[in-house]
Amino acid sequence: GEDVEQSLFLSVREGDSSVINCTYTDSSSTYLYWYKQEPGAGLQLLTYIFSNMDMKQDQRLTVLLNKKDKHLSLRIADTQTGDSAIYFCAEILMDSSYKLIFGSGTRLLVRP
């Protein structure tokens, strides 16, 4: 069945880079997503990557996709305290449901 896995927790110092990792199972997924959720808030679509790409850069965010290993990562450069949040990786199932399958979320704590 479909499964998206992430590590649960990451702690970094302000100004360092953060790398959040994710593995997924549906090799036919067309899009893979990163969402950010701050405490008490909804999910913010941070960035996404199309499955025929290896990398996408958007300001401080870099997404890397390794299709062979079904591995997705999100790198945040110059991490700030405002980046502290839960980050969800998600893939779209390419069956008739087009469901969005989420990982369990990685809690990023940025220490001053």
Next chain:
Amino acid sequence: DTEVTQTPKHLVMGMTNKKSLKCEQHMGHRAMYWYKQKAKKPPELMFVYSYEKLSINESVPSRFSPECPNSSLLNLHLHALQPEDSALYLCASSQDGTSGRHRYFGPGTRLTVT
């Protein structure tokens, strides 16, 4: 504009009450979704509306009743809820329901059932 709005922000209701959650988007999206999120968990899909028709019901109990009055609005009617239904209820929208990509979420309604 990628905004999905939800009202109310917070809702406390007793088990015998009837209440409704509201969601609105003006992005021209034709698919709208309800998700339920418990603390420290990812969102779980409840319902999908595509072109104002219910296309997916994830075996949600009948005490939750969705309604899509038009392409911009989505409601979730609540009746006779249980304390375990307390959660963050998130609405989302996307361009259409067939590809379902680029889902945009609202801020959620924090529901407490007493």
